Amino acid sequence: MYSKDAGIIAVKERYIQILGILLTVIYGLFVVFLYVAEPRSLEEVTTKAVETVQNAATKGQVITGTYEADQAKFGEGLGAFRKDNFPAARDSFEKADPEKRDAKTQFYMAYSFYRQGWGRVSNDDLMFKRALESLDRVTMLDKDFRSDDPDLKLRTPAELRNELEEGLRVTADDFNPLKVFRERK
Numbered sequence: 001m002y003s004k005d006a007g008i009i010a011v012k013e014r015y016i017q018i019l020g021i022l023l024t025v026i027y028g029l030f031v032v033f034l035y036v037a038e039p040r041s042l043e044e045v046t047t048k049a050v051e052t053v054q055n056a057a058t059k060g061q062v063i064t065g066t067y068e069a070d071q072a073k074f075g076e077g078l079g080a081f082r083k084d085n086f087p088a089a090r091d092s093f094e095k096a097d098p099e100k101r102d103a104k105t106q107f108y109m110a111y112s113f114y115r116q117g118w119g120r121v122s123n124d125d126l127m128f129k130r131a132l133e134s135l136d137r138v139t140m141l142d143k144d145f146r147s148d149d150p151d152l153k154l155r156t157p158a159e160l161r162n163e164l165e166e167g168l169r170v171t172a173d174d175f176n177p178l179k180v181f182r183e184r185k
Helices: 004-037 042-064 071-082 086-096 103-117 125-141 157-168 177-181
Strands: none
Touching (some): 004 042, 071 086, 071 103, 103 125, 103 157
């Protein structure tokens, strides 16, 4: 004989078992997270958890094809770029486009390396090489990219690449004393 009370108890036991399995899995994931993130304090646990969730969300956007650069962070980077604070600009551009999939952001990244590396007497070769790496990403993302910023004198990756490669080359013109009067683009 089957009683109504016995059926309710059996269902409750099944729910309790499922709940127990779910809690075990969640606890296991938390332990794995702690092992991977290696937080040094409780405050760092929340910071790392937020970063992990944001990274997962970004990866999900990339997979689904809905990824876009964060326009607020891009605006912050553009403001720092216009004030010639290039390290801060690049930091904001990195936060705006963590997956390096936005051609416009990567172009500004390359331009900020160029402007920081440009010098009246000599150029910083490391900055110019990093700019070329960013330009490679721009070209891969959008072969026909053209900046619509009227403040930039070099508006295409090809123009910026030419300027960077010219800056990396050692020529007789590098020893011209009038070079100090040239203008940064």
